[in-house]
Amino acid sequence: MRFLSKFAMLAILTAVAPAAFAQAGGTSTITVEQPWARATPAGAITGAVYMTLTNKTKDQDRLTAASSDVAAKVQIHQMSVVNGVMKMRQLVDGLAIPAGGSVTLKPGGYHVMLIGLKKQLIAGQTLPLTLTFAKAGNVSITVPIQAIGATQAGKGGMGGMEGMQGNESGGMGNMEMK
Numbered sequence: 001m002r003f004l005s006k007f008a009m010l011a012i013l014t015a016v017a018p019a020a021f022a023q024a025g026g027t028s029t030i031t032v033e034q035p036w037a038r039a040t041p042a043g044a045i046t047g048a049v050y051m052t053l054t055n056k057t058k059d060q061d062r063l064t065a066a067s068s069d070v071a072a073k074v075q076i077h078q079m080s081v082v083n084g085v086m087k088m089r090q091l092v093d094g095l096a097i098p099a100g101g102s103v104t105l106k107p108g109g110y111h112v113m114l115i116g117l118k119k120q121l122i123a124g125q126t127l128p129l130t131l132t133f134a135k136a137g138n139v140s141i142t143v144p145i146q147a148i149g150a151t152q153a154g155k156g157g158m159g160g161m162e163g164m165q166g167n168e169s170g171g172m173g174n175m176e177m178k
């Protein structure tokens, strides 16, 4: 009986939470803070979106997919330095958000990759993004676009050389896709 009631409760939470509480910026269980995207040079075919995801539940959740009107395809990526070379790979199993914890997507690390951009990402504009979580369901957000050199939300321009050295926005530079 205990098992049954626990299961029933979980089923109700799972069914109700995303629909009832979904709003820009998160659900009752997941919040999305400080989302931002990097502006892209004209003609760029890829872009990147960053944010902080916080899981307010006692169970791990997982960002499993994303989509946006501005890109043909959206993937969850991780960038890291392997033998001195920046490499980027798709997280095919998604990105785990620990119970009661946060994960920050930022330049040089995790990011949501926009592939096959349908329009240039221009600083000062926004783009729509829908994130899909294994447990929390879909979260649709509006992402502000920051200047190309930006390195964090709200700080435009003058982000140093990072923007020019083959990062996940703009040109693919010296990165290798796995």
Ligand SMILES: [Cu+2]
Binding pocket: 077, 078, 088, 089, 111, 113, 168
């Ligand atoms: Cu990427």
